[in-house]
Amino acid sequence: MDDDHRRRALVQAGIAITSELSLDAVLQTLVRIAAELTGARYSALGVIDRSGTSLVRFVTHGLDDATRAAIGDLPTGRGILGVLIHDARPLRLDDLTRDPRSVGFPPNHPPMHSFLGVPVMTRGIAFGNLYLAEKQPAGGFTEEDEEIVTLLAAQAAVAIENAGSVQRDALRRAVQAQEVERRRLARELHDETGQALTSILLGLTAVERAETAAEAHAAAAELRTLVVETLQSVRRLAVELRPSALDDFGLEPALRRLGQSVREAGGVDVQVETTLGGLRLAPDVETAVYRIVQEALTNVVKHADAARASIVVARKTDSVLVMIEDDGRGFDPAARGDGGLGLLGMRERVELLDGSLQVEAEPGRGTTLVVTLPVQ
Ligand SMILES: Nc1ncnc2c1ncn2[C@@H]1O[C@H](COP(=O)(O)OP(=O)(O)O)[C@@H](O)[C@H]1O
Ligand SMILES: [Mg+2]
Numbered sequence: 001m002d003d004d005h006r007r008r009a010l011v012q013a014g015i016a017i018t019s020e021l022s023l024d025a026v027l028q029t030l031v032r033i034a035a036e037l038t039g040a041r042y043s044a045l046g047v048i049d050r051s052g053t054s055l056v057r058f059v060t061h062g063l064d065d066a067t068r069a070a071i072g073d074l075p076t077g078r079g080i081l082g083v084l085i086h087d088a089r090p091l092r093l094d095d096l097t098r099d100p101r102s103v104g105f106p107p108n109h110p111p112m113h114s115f116l117g118v119p120v121m122t123r124g125i126a127f128g129n130l131y132l133a134e135k136q137p138a139g140g141f142t143e144e145d146e147e148i149v150t151l152l153a154a155q156a157a158v159a160i161e162n163a164g165s166v167q168r169d170a171l172r173r174a175v176q177a178q179e180v181e182r183r184r185l186a187r188e189l190h191d192e193t194g195q196a197l198t199s200i201l202l203g204l205t206a207v208e209r210a211e212t213a214a215e216a217h218a219a220a221a222e223l224r225t226l227v228v229e230t231l232q233s234v235r236r237l238a239v240e241l242r243p244s245a246l247d248d249f250g251l252e253p254a255l256r257r258l259g260q261s262v263r264e265a266g267g268v269d270v271q272v273e274t275t276l277g278g279l280r281l282a283p284d285v286e287t288a289v290y291r292i293v294q295e296a297l298t299n300v301v302k303h304a305d306a307a308r309a310s311i312v313v314a315r316k317t318d319s320v321l322v323m324i325e326d327d328g329r330g331f332d333p334a335a336r337g338d339g340g341l342g343l344l345g346m347r348e349r350v351e352l353l354d355g356s357l358q359v360e361a362e363p364g365r366g367t368t369l370v371v372t373l374p375v376q
Helices: 003-018 023-038 065-071 079-086 143-209 213-241 244-248 251-266 283-304 341-352
Strands: 040-048 055-061 091-093 115-122 125-135 269-274 308-315 319-326 356-361 367-374
Touching (some): 003 023, 079 091, 079 115, 125 143, 244 283, 251 308, 283 341, 341 356
Antiparallel strands (some): 040 055, 040 125, 115 125, 308 319
């Protein structure tokens, strides 16, 4: 391949790599292109684990399935591959089998001699290594090959970060939703509680200026009502911020309490049923379930015009199932445009925990939300 060809191929490689969104697809594309550009018969990419000592993933090109199966276990990063893991610098060998650091191949491994390994660095940390072997026609990899693969590795690093940032976007949106919620609570604190305290302050002046005991009594009685109301609204805000029942007693009692308050305030008959017994789930799972049920019940009160709602929480072997059902007017989930933040926030909470959310609703036939969250 002449220089011009290679340069063009390299640019195309960059486009191909950066247009892939899933990390696996990026890595697979990367090893294929690296082999094509250098004439290597085999190529692979090993992903280094968090401790930085061994390989957790090994993507290959040039080995058919049968050969891969015959080789058996993936390399863990000893021998020559280990050299690259511990010393993140390009390594070029004419015959890796003759290198004193080689530990040899497992049985059924195709013969490999010429070798080129280049680290893939993201943010100064070695994410993995790109390996090429058996340059065709025979002969070692050249300095030019090394340069090209180094450039490719740099492009790959960008692609790897992009694939990571897709996941980070979901997290960022979840944080934004939290921020919206905090702003609402801040406004409520300022408007409701601030107003009430101002009124109490004025009331105190009235007590001070009262000329008779009867006047003072009347002013104090009015103040008492105001203080009681304010106390209630502060308590409600505190529960909204973080229900202490969740920390103190666990998910089931907290959900029962929630159901009861919706029954009293919203006029919907809410039944809560769980198979949890006294079992506690991971705190982030409990919080997610609580918030999802809270938002779902808010929607029932706000939109459904339902007589009854039911909450079911069931513990399965490796997941927890949450169902929120109402017999209200339902809606068409597909027809809804962007909708509110409620359903979106639920979905994001669920996705952050690798769970799933299904909305089963139809106009006139009630609404059912089914959430599944994996648990250990
Ligand atoms: N239980 C329900 N019954 C009827 N309609 C619902 C129900 N839950 C959600 N919806 C519909 O879906 C829309 C989006 O809900 P949501 O995302 O929570 O936003 P918001 O409650 O702020 O409108 C609602 O406006 C409503 O039209
Ligand atoms: Mg809502």
